[in-house]
Amino acid sequence: QGSGSLERSSGINAEYGGALECESPARVAEFLGKLSRVMDNKTTDTAHQIMDAVLTTSFAKSEFSASVVTNELLVTMGLIKSEDKDYKPLTEVENMLRLLSHAVSQPYFPPTSAKIVSAFVSKDREVLSNKINDCTELLNSFQI
Numbered sequence: 001q002g003s004g005s006l007e008r009s010s011g012i013n014a015e016y017g018g019a020l021e022c023e024s025p026a027r028v029a030e031f032l033g034k035l036s037r038v039m040d041n042k043t044t045d046t047a048h049q050i051m052d053a054v055l056t057t058s059f060a061k062s063e064f065s066a067s068v069v070t071n072e073l074l075v076t077m078g079l080i081k082s083e084d085k086d087y088k089p090l091t092e093v094e095n096m097l098r099l100l101s102h103a104v105s106q107p108y109f110p111p112t113s114a115k116i117v118s119a120f121v122s123k124d125r126e127v128l129s130n131k132i133n134d135c136t137e138l139l140n141s142f143q144i
Helices: 002-020 027-039 044-061 066-076 093-103 112-124 125-132 136-140
Strands: none
Touching: 002 027, 027 044, 027 066, 027 093, 044 093, 066 112
């Protein structure tokens, strides 16, 4: 699964080129938040491929700290507060959680970052459960 995922990421990266070149961790998280708002059951595979391509590139960038990328993803979902007082996190987090559930199991996702995401999802499990229908399996996928 690992090399196939990277091959798909390379293909998506080549296909979309500069559109996936986000200039900051905040823009990466913002882009992925927008992706989560437009995905549905029919587009899940494509959304995973796009997320894989974006995060593979982001985590590989020397100027991006993995912890900053991870923090921005958590801010996007409202699991931690933004330093920008006017920032509004996603109100619908189910698709973003589904994307992250996929991402944390991929070889490009740093293990430390996966543990951080898992910890915040576990800590906010009750709040997230109220926002998501049939969430047990999804939330359990973050047990790292």
